[in-house]
Amino acid sequence: MTTPALDGKTSFVVAQRRLSCRYRVTKSEDTLSVWLEDRTSKEQWQTEALALKDFVTDKNVLPAGNIESYARCFVTCLAEDEATEDKAIEDDSVEEVKDNKGKRKAKNQDPDGNRAKKQKPxxxxxxxxxxxxxxxxxxxxxxxxxxxFQGKVEYFLKLLPVEREFVDVIAAKMLDVEDDIVDLKHDVKRLNTLTIPPPREELAVIALTENNRKSENQYIKRKKAFSGGEAFELADNGETIVFKLGGVFLISMNIFHQSSRSGYPLELRVNGVAVNHLTGCKTNEGIQSSLTTMKKLESGDTLKLFYRGNYQTGDGNSMSIVQLRREE
Incomplete structure (x- = not known):
């Protein structure tokens, strides 16, 4: 396994919140220290210069451990995003011994002749x-x-807050910028290796508002609020929506009016034929008629909304059409 550098980025979960930090392990001949910085707030903490006696006990001592080995141990615990390797690795020892029957075998073989495996920590x-x-x-x-040796060793290190100067915060932010540049370079390199699929053609949408109020037995005229795509267009008369491409469409409308006439005050007509009738319900603004429906339409089909009620249509009327599927 590649030995990680003595500084880098790491993260913790503190009070159910992910805390992203920088770390640095500094060592001298007989002491070491650990430094952390919150990458968001730029707060910093650091241990005192620690000798072995300050953190090593009978329960966590490493065989033949020195400052160098403990520093590497701490970095291994702190390092993030290292390459994943198999936890179980084969012992490469080739030293041979004789078993109780005088046969030669590798020293690390079990009685069945299999290589013993050791676990990476x-x-x-x-x-x-x-x-x-x-x-x-x-x-x-x-x-x-x-x-x-099997077991778990733990080390408890006290981190003290570090006084910061304004220049320290600026330096920390510059490091963040450098990290962002490195990440962007990695993203660009990764994107260059991807196969980019051809762009999907945009599905069409149109939103309409009423152009003026209508009395009974008239087609409701519309004006475009916004539109996108080329599946349909609003004719110059403002009454007719012409479909230029076939497909499946979601049609929604909301109409206010004052009609007191029984029956259906509104009709949705495709190619001049009523395909939906709209009833109404009373609201503070008058009678409201609403409809949401899906229609399969062909190229050249027309769509109109016919008002059969008495009195006039009201304000705030709207209609929208969204292309769900395109058919050539």
Missing amino acids: SQGRALSAPTKDGSRTLTLWLDFGFPA
């Missing part, structure tokens, strides 16, 4: 919420699964 990290004095506890751990 799994690692983790946790960060406490800040206390009243602003300090936090950083917990790092490693799980080992070697034949000669």
Whole structure:
């Protein structure tokens, strides 16, 4: 496994919130320290210069461990986005021994002749919420699964808040910009390797409002609020919607009027034939007639809305058509 650098980016879950941080592990001949920075708020924390006696106990001591090995251990726990490797790896030892029958075999073979496998350590990290004095506890751990040693070691490090100057915040923001540039370069490189599918043709949509009020037995005239695509157009008379492409369309309308006539005050007509009748219900603004329907229409079909009620249509009337599927 590639040894990670002594600084980088990491993350924690604190109070059910993901906290993204920078970390840096600094070591000297006989001490080490850990530094963290909240990438959002730019708050910083750091341990004191720690000697082995400050964090190593009988329960977490590493065999032949020194400052260098513990620093690498801490970085392994903190490092994020490392390449994933198989946890179970074959022991490559080729040292041979004789079994109780005098046969030679690899030292790491089990009685059935299979190579013994050892486990790479799994690692983790946790960060406490800040206390009243602003300090936090950083917990790092490693799980080992070697034949000669199995167990979990934990290290508890106290992080103290770091006083920041304005220039420190600016420097931290510059690092964020550099990271963003690196991420963008990676994204561009990844996108260059993708096969871009051909662009999908835009589905058409049109929204209409009433051009003026209509009395009984007249077609309602419309004007375009907005439109997109080429599936239909509003004729110059403002009454007729002409479909230039066939397909399946979602048609919605909302009409206010004052009609007191029984029956259906409005008709939706395709090619001059009524295909839907609209009833009405009383509202504070008068009678409201609404309809939402799907229609399969052909190229050249026409659509009109006919008002059969008495009195006039009201304000706020609207109609929209959305192409759901295109058929050549």
